[in-house]
Amino acid sequence: MMRKSIPALATAVFLLAAPAAFAQKTYLHCGHLLDVRSGKLLAQQTIVVERDRITGVQSGYTAASGPQDKVINLENRTVLPGLIDCHVHLESTPSRNSFREGFTLNPADVAFRAQGNALTTLRAGFTTVRDCGGSGVNTSLRNAVAQGLVPGPRIVSAGMAISATGGHMDETDGLSEDQIAKAGHPINLANGPDQCRQAVREQFKRGADLIKIASTGGVLDLSKDGTGAQYSEEEIKAIVETAKDLGMRVACHAHGAEGIKRAVRAGVTSIDHGSLMDDEAIKLMAKTRTWYVPTLIAGKSVADTARLRPGYFPPVIARKALDVGTKMQGTFTRATKAGVRVAFGTDAGVFRHGQNAREFGYMTEAGMSPLDAIRTATLNAAELLGETTDLGTIETGKMADIVALDGDPLQDISALMRPTFVMKAGVAYRQE
Known part of the structure; x- marks a missing residue:
C-alpha cells in the first residue's frame, strides 16, 4: 500500500x-x-x-x-x-562565490538553479529567451520546458559558447598549470578555421539552436583586457558559414571595436554588448543590418557592484567593470541614432533573473521612445530569432x-x- x-x-x-x-x-x-x-x-x-x-x-x-x-x-x-529577451544565461546566478562554485557545483545543482531562474523569468513577462551560453544544461532545460516537465519560457539555446584559447569563454583562464592540465582541451575552445568548423558541428550535434562566439575579451573573465580582438575574420567566417550550412544563426559577444568589425564583416547575426563601437563599426552595422543586442542593464549592474561593493569582484574584473560598464549607454545612443537595428537583450545571470525589464528604462534614458523599446522585445526580437510567424x-x-x-x-x-x-x-x- x-x-x-x-x-x-x-x-x-x-x-x-x-x-x-x-x-x-x-x-x-x-x-x-x-x-x-x-x-x-x-x-x-x-x-x-x-x-x-x-x-x-x-x-x-x-x-x-x-x-x-x-x-x-x-x-x-x-x-x-x-516579451522576448535575446541574451540570458539561465544557468548563472550572480554571487560573490561564482568562481568557487565553478569547482563545487554538480550539473544537477546547476540544473535545479536554472529551472528556478527560468520560472522567475517567465513570471516576469518574458515568454521566450535566447540562452547565450552555458554548460549544456541550458539545452536540457529547453527540452524539459518544451515537453511540459517544468515551467519556463520558450528557450532558444546556444549550448556551450565557442571561444579562442585564452578567450572570454575559456574556463581555464586564471587557473594553475596543474589545473589547466587536468581540464584537458575543453570542447568549446577552437583556434583556426578547421577547429572553428569542428566546434560548430559539435554544438550542433549536442542540440544547440544557434551558435554563440566571443570575438573579444569580456568583463567577467580574468583576462586583463576585455576589448582586444580574439578571433581573426577568417576564423569567424568559418564559423558563420558552417552554422549557415546547418541552419543556425550566430550571436557574437563583442566589446571592442576591432572584434565587432571583424565579426560583422564575417556575417554574424548579432553583436551582443557592443560596448565600445567606434563610428566605423556603427556605420558597418547599419549598412549590413546586423542586429545589436545592447545588454545595458548588465553594464550598469557590474559597474554599480564594482563601485558600491568593494571586494565583490577580483581587482581585474572590477577595473574592467568600471571602464566598460559605464560606456554602454553612450554607445547605445550613438548606434540607435545612426539606424542600427536593436533587439532586446539583458545578459540576465550577470544580474538577478526576473529584473530583465529594467533594460527598458535604460533604453529610454538613452533616448529611445517607449514604443520603440517595446518593439525591440517583440517585433524585433522575433525577427532576430527567425520566429515572426509565431511570436512578437x-x-x-x-x-x-x-x-x-x-x-x-x-x-x-x-x-x-x-x-x-x-x-x-x-x-x-x-x-x-
Missing part, C-alpha cells in the same frame, strides 16, 4: 502545482491592447485563445460562446505580446503569449516591471 500511495501523492502534488490549462476557448477582455505594429493603444478588445494559439482579436468585449469557455477580466489592464505580436494565428500590466508603458516604462498576468502558449503562469 505504501508503494502505491507515494506515486499517487506525487501526482496530486504535481497537479496542484501545475498551471491550469484553459478551457476550450478563453476570452481575454483587455481594457487596452497595445498593437506593437501600429503603435496604437486599442481600447476594449477581446483576444480569443484556443489551445496554444490566438484565434481572434475582436473589438469590444465578446461573451463566451460555450459552457466550457472561460473569460478572463483584464479590463483594467494594458495588454501586450509576451498579438495577431490571429500567433502563439498565445500574452502579458498584462497595471498602467500604460507608453507613459510609464516602469510598468513593464509589474506584470499582473502572464500567459505562454495558452497557459497562465501568473494571474493576479
Whole structure:
C-alpha cells in the first residue's frame, strides 16, 4: 500500500502545482491592447485563445460562446505580446562565490538553479529567451520546458559558447598549470578555421539552436583586457558559414571595436554588448543590418557592484567593470541614432533573473521612445530569432503569449516591471 500511495501523492502534488490549462476557448477582455505594429493603444478588445494559439482579436468585449469557455477580466489592464529577451544565461546566478562554485557545483545543482531562474523569468513577462551560453544544461532545460516537465519560457539555446584559447569563454583562464592540465582541451575552445568548423558541428550535434562566439575579451573573465580582438575574420567566417550550412544563426559577444568589425564583416547575426563601437563599426552595422543586442542593464549592474561593493569582484574584473560598464549607454545612443537595428537583450545571470525589464528604462534614458523599446522585445526580437510567424505580436494565428500590466508603458516604462498576468502558449503562469 505504501508503494502505491507515494506515486499517487506525487501526482496530486504535481497537479496542484501545475498551471491550469484553459478551457476550450478563453476570452481575454483587455481594457487596452497595445498593437506593437501600429503603435496604437486599442481600447476594449477581446483576444480569443484556443489551445496554444490566438484565434481572434475582436473589438469590444465578446461573451463566451460555450459552457466550457472561460473569460478572463483584464479590463483594467494594458495588454501586450509576451516579451522576448535575446541574451540570458539561465544557468548563472550572480554571487560573490561564482568562481568557487565553478569547482563545487554538480550539473544537477546547476540544473535545479536554472529551472528556478527560468520560472522567475517567465513570471516576469518574458515568454521566450535566447540562452547565450552555458554548460549544456541550458539545452536540457529547453527540452524539459518544451515537453511540459517544468515551467519556463520558450528557450532558444546556444549550448556551450565557442571561444579562442585564452578567450572570454575559456574556463581555464586564471587557473594553475596543474589545473589547466587536468581540464584537458575543453570542447568549446577552437583556434583556426578547421577547429572553428569542428566546434560548430559539435554544438550542433549536442542540440544547440544557434551558435554563440566571443570575438573579444569580456568583463567577467580574468583576462586583463576585455576589448582586444580574439578571433581573426577568417576564423569567424568559418564559423558563420558552417552554422549557415546547418541552419543556425550566430550571436557574437563583442566589446571592442576591432572584434565587432571583424565579426560583422564575417556575417554574424548579432553583436551582443557592443560596448565600445567606434563610428566605423556603427556605420558597418547599419549598412549590413546586423542586429545589436545592447545588454545595458548588465553594464550598469557590474559597474554599480564594482563601485558600491568593494571586494565583490577580483581587482581585474572590477577595473574592467568600471571602464566598460559605464560606456554602454553612450554607445547605445550613438548606434540607435545612426539606424542600427536593436533587439532586446539583458545578459540576465550577470544580474538577478526576473529584473530583465529594467533594460527598458535604460533604453529610454538613452533616448529611445517607449514604443520603440517595446518593439525591440517583440517585433524585433522575433525577427532576430527567425520566429515572426509565431511570436512578437498579438495577431490571429500567433502563439498565445500574452502579458498584462497595471498602467500604460507608453507613459510609464516602469510598468513593464509589474506584470499582473502572464500567459505562454495558452497557459497562465501568473494571474493576479
